[in-house]
Amino acid sequence: MTATRSRYTELARQLSAVGAVKRGLARVMPTECPAGSAAVLTLLDQHGEMRLGRLSELLAVDTSVTSRHVAHLTERGWIERLPDPADKRSRILRLTPVGSAMVDDLSRRATELFAQTLDDWTDDEVDRLNALLARLRHDFGDRRDRPYGDPRPPAPTAGSRP
Amino acid sequence: MTATRSRYTELARQLSAVGAVKRGLARVMPTECPAGSAAVLTLLDQHGEMRLGRLSELLAVDTSVTSRHVAHLTERGWIERLPDPADKRSRILRLTPVGSAMVDDLSRRATELFAQTLDDWTDDEVDRLNALLARLRHDFGDRRDRPYGDPRPPAPTAGSRP
DNA sequence: TATTGTTATACTCTATAACTATA
DNA sequence: TATAGTTATAGAGTATAACAATA
Numbered sequence: 001m002t003a004t005r006s007r008y009t010e011l012a013r014q015l016s017a018v019g020a021v022k023r024g025l026a027r028v029m030p031t032e033c034p035a036g037s038a039a040v041l042t043l044l045d046q047h048g049e050m051r052l053g054r055l056s057e058l059l060a061v062d063t064s065v066t067s068r069h070v071a072h073l074t075e076r077g078w079i080e081r082l083p084d085p086a087d088k089r090s091r092i093l094r095l096t097p098v099g100s101a102m103v104d105d106l107s108r109r110a111t112e113l114f115a116q117t118l119d120d121w122t123d124d125e126v127d128r129l130n131a132l133l134a135r136l137r138h139d140f141g142d143r144r145d146r147p148y149g150d151p152r153p154p155a156p157t158a159g160s161r162p
Numbered sequence: 163m164t165a166t167r168s169r170y171t172e173l174a175r176q177l178s179a180v181g182a183v184k185r186g187l188a189r190v191m192p193t194e195c196p197a198g199s200a201a202v203l204t205l206l207d208q209h210g211e212m213r214l215g216r217l218s219e220l221l222a223v224d225t226s227v228t229s230r231h232v233a234h235l236t237e238r239g240w241i242e243r244l245p246d247p248a249d250k251r252s253r254i255l256r257l258t259p260v261g262s263a264m265v266d267d268l269s270r271r272a273t274e275l276f277a278q279t280l281d282d283w284t285d286d287e288v289d290r291l292n293a294l295l296a297r298l299r300h301d302f303g304d305r306r307d308r309p310y311g312d313p314r315p316p317a318p319t320a321g322s323r324p
Numbered sequence: 325t326a327t328t329g330t331t332a333t334a335c336t337c338t339a340t341a342a343c344t345a346t347a
Numbered sequence: 348t349a350t351a352g353t354t355a356t357a358g359a360g361t362a363t364a365a366c367a368a369t370a
Binding site: 003004006007008009010011012013014015016017018019020021022024025035038039042043046059060061106107108110111114115117118120121123125126127128129130132133134135136137139140 | 165166167168169170171172173174175176177178179180181182183184186187197200201204205208221222223268269272273276277279280282283285287288289290291292294295296297298299301302
Binding site for chain 2: 327328329330331337338339
């Protein structure tokens with residue numbers, strides 16, 4: 001019981017401290033492309049063109065936030081907003097060639113930093129961390145819309161609601 | 163080569179996305195105690211009383227940031243600043259009884275959330291994630307003072323510069 | 325002179341709310 | 348009416364720089 005609590009408390013502490021690593025990563029990135037913008041570029045590179053709503057889901061942030069990042073990226077010519085033939089309210093977001101080059105640059109810088117900093121890590125260890133973080137994010141899923149007073153997920157244990 | 167790059171790029175992406183989990187955690191915390199303050203309380207609880215400089219090292223943020231958090235916590239009576247007999251420039255930061263109660267509350271809330279969200283994780287998996295994150299933070303160590311143009315650590319690989 | 329903290333200022337990221345245009 | 352996206356505003360977290368007091 002107590003052991004489990006300190007295990008989770010420790011996780012909370014570790015997560016809160018990840019910021020230091022993120023700032024270290026941000027420090028080697030180009031000034032014109034802050035972290036938020038970089039995340040958008042990376043997702044468009046990995047998943048291909050998409051609408052703003054979809055991008056917000058993947059980023060797990062409000063659409064207003066994504067909208068601002070997208071505006072920033074469009075101004076710099078890294079992405080373009082194409083008309084969506086299926087829905088005139090929406091636009092398709094796509095990486096430009098210059099944007100792709102920026103993604104390559106970001107990737108190169110991140111790789112260089114991690115290769116130096118994590119030089120005693122095996123590939124397998126990096127993969128394991130990636131997998132655990134991905135699972136953590138997934139399990140937290142769409143917690144965003146849950147109100148304060150009711151932290152209960154749809155099905156806490158098994159068979160709680162017929 | 164390319165496999166290694168995407169492995170590290172993936173890590174960069176995962177780290178950038180951890181923010182969503184942190185916000186989920188922040189959502190169940192008391193409004194009067196934001197994440198930065200919670201981190202300070204947790205560290206004082208785990209490590210005992212200390213000076214502001216030491217706290218900043220543990221938080222891996224600038225002393226100016228810690229100073230602000232400490233002021234916030236002192237105003238609310240959660241910590242107290244005692245005179246440091248060894249150095250009149252400095253003060254010893256110590257958790258008050260009310261502060262300790264707050265730490266317990268924070269711990270309880272975090273545990274409750276994680277117990278629900280990570281109900282299919284084994285204790286061992288949580289421990290592994292904690293260990294990997296701790297190692298990641300450690301390896302990033304004091305990167306903060308390194309200038310943009312020279313991302314080289316003292317010894318990148320083995321015997322690279324005589 | 326160097327170090328410990330504090331304060332003022334600026335920047336990034338985020339959420340909420342109000343709004344426009346379209347479905 | 349409901350949904351996709353935009354914009355204005357506010358709040359948290361952080362860094363840099365200038366400053367005070369003490370070492």
